[in-house]
Amino acid sequence: MIDLPHPLKGRGAASNPEGRFESIRHQAEDDGWQHAMLDEDAPRPRTEVTEERARSAISRNDSPDIYFTQAVNPYRGCEHGCIYCYARPSHSYLNLSPGLDFETKLRAKSNLAEVLRMDLSKPGYAVSPINIGSNTDPYQPVEKRWRLTRAVLELLAECRHPCTIVTKNALIERDLDILAPMARERLVQVFLSVNSLDNQLAAKLEPRASAPHTRIKTIRALAEAGVPVGVLVAPIIPALNDRDMEAVLEQAAEAGARCAGYTTLRLPHELKALFREWLALHAPQRASHVMSLVQQMNGGRDYDSDFSTRMRGQGVFAELLRRRFEVACRKHGYGRARELKLDTSRFVPPRRLSPQGELF
Template identity: 85%
Template sequence: MSDVNDPFSPRAHKGRGAASNPEGRFETVRRQAEDDGWQSALLDDAASRPRTEVTEERARSVITRNDSPDIHFSQAMNPYRGCEHGCIYCFARPSHSYLNLSPGLDFETRLRAKGNLAEVLRSELAKPGYRVEPINIGSNTDPYQPIEKRWRLTRAALELLAACGHPCTIVTKNALVERDLDLLAPMAEANLVQVFVSVNSLDNHLAAKLEPRASAPHRRIRAIRALAGAGVPVGVLVAPIIPALNDRDMEAVLEQAADAGASCAGYTVVRLPYELKTLFREWLALHAPDRAAHVMSLVQQMNGGRDYDSDFRTRMRGQGVFADLLRRRFEVACRKHGFGRARDLRLDTTRFVPPRPSSPQGQLF
């Protein structure tokens, strides 16, 4: 529980999800802040409104490969490290520890942008042995998070993929995806793209605390409508479902998404790996203290008595009575609205023409 008299204790920050900035699991040094009584006012002002800092990095590769049996794509690409959306439940938060940064506030304020993304992607697609399979954009962090407005790295990647006829899927919770309809609509016509919009609640007040800088739920539903209206295959992901917090909205989300034109649906339950366990418990203590114990009790029921179970067979959907109830509710709602499965659409891999590799000498033909 936060101590209001301690300027260094976990506290809610306007527009941010995390309440603290704990060291990552690979850090060898632990820091303990102490208040000497002189700097409290300055600390309160600076700590309450942490600013977003973006550092450009030069990537050596941008396509990652995946062989996890519970993930339905084999290639992925993430233009950014960290995510300004600040979703407190984000399973990607612990990945910031590899940068010697905190999975807490650092994850949503100290971001990395892969400035040479399009250049490296072109090089990788042009390799003689490259095997064409759909690339998922946004598997770890959101490709349309707010900083995309300025950096336009996702846009640059889509331009290249469209030019060489390469299929891709996109996962986002930001209506900024509408900006790229001029690229997505022609790609959809050629069966080269599918977009998934994540909507896990219709409660604006809850969303403002859970995922403070993502588009509001009703705005995401409008984005689904815009995508579907432009002929882009679009699905809804009710993800993650947090028991006793947002699970009540599952059927309503699916109903509104179906009305907006979504053709398929998927869901996952909340996952709390590594440092995320502590950050999520802090969030519950600050924003839902009356139900924190109940939420965590149900989370543990779905994870074999622990905060998180990494077993591939159960980590996405959970296990036990409550997980079975969620599954049945989801299946009934999907049948009611005629949803297909998120992986039913088969994108076209036959149109791909490798891009010419970059050369300082240019091309004669």
């Protein structure tokens, strides 16, 4: 029998496995001495943010199943700690663990707005909406202090560049003074990710994200301010949160969401073992059932990276989810997540920052 780690309050992962590029593996062994005392006195991992100087700001995407071609991510790692986050394996590129390191050892791109200004001012730059938050959440708790997402928005508003934002944090309401004027010029669309209305489940799945009911209130606040807002029921995890799909869509529509989308659980690379560990700790009675359905939607595997199926799955259960989603969307008058056309014609290249300042 494998010994499981203890769940950590406020954290999604309970362990810190090595990334897939590491050649050395560490394994703790319990020799029976002071076991109880160590469990009780072990310090809880604290969030550490390291400043990073970005060399480029825009990452480009050509995946056929993703609606945007350009993205900006102010942070590496995410304090929200969502155990299902498909971005966890990206921390391995930093020689850090996709486990606890991903949610406690963060990188903040302190010069991001400056580098983005240079990118947008290049003569050959072709305008298309920039997605903010494609990999990690731009409004995770550390944004309150670092304000990198706000700096990016200020620049985009200055040069009238369209953008989309994906978040699960109510902190986005702080920037309504920028978002509302951008919305009037069709320069922004926001998506709130809400995959359950169960606060207890959310506290374990996504421990430092805003509570589900708070996200619904944020949808209302954005809609009332005139900001186009949609809801993403993502990810849907079979036999765990799929029962809430219709209720999420109903409440979001009542709050003012006008478009909707969904994805199913994706478990690339190290995420497979991390999610299985989470199930064993937090939902042991249904762990095997959850993974059985996950495998049914992925051709018998924990994850299938095929572009045609990775976002929605395949098979009977995936088809049932698709039909349920479509019925609920028709009932509540939702449009497709891609239907809003942002205006790319207003873009004015920003002035490059100069050591001489604004003398001329």
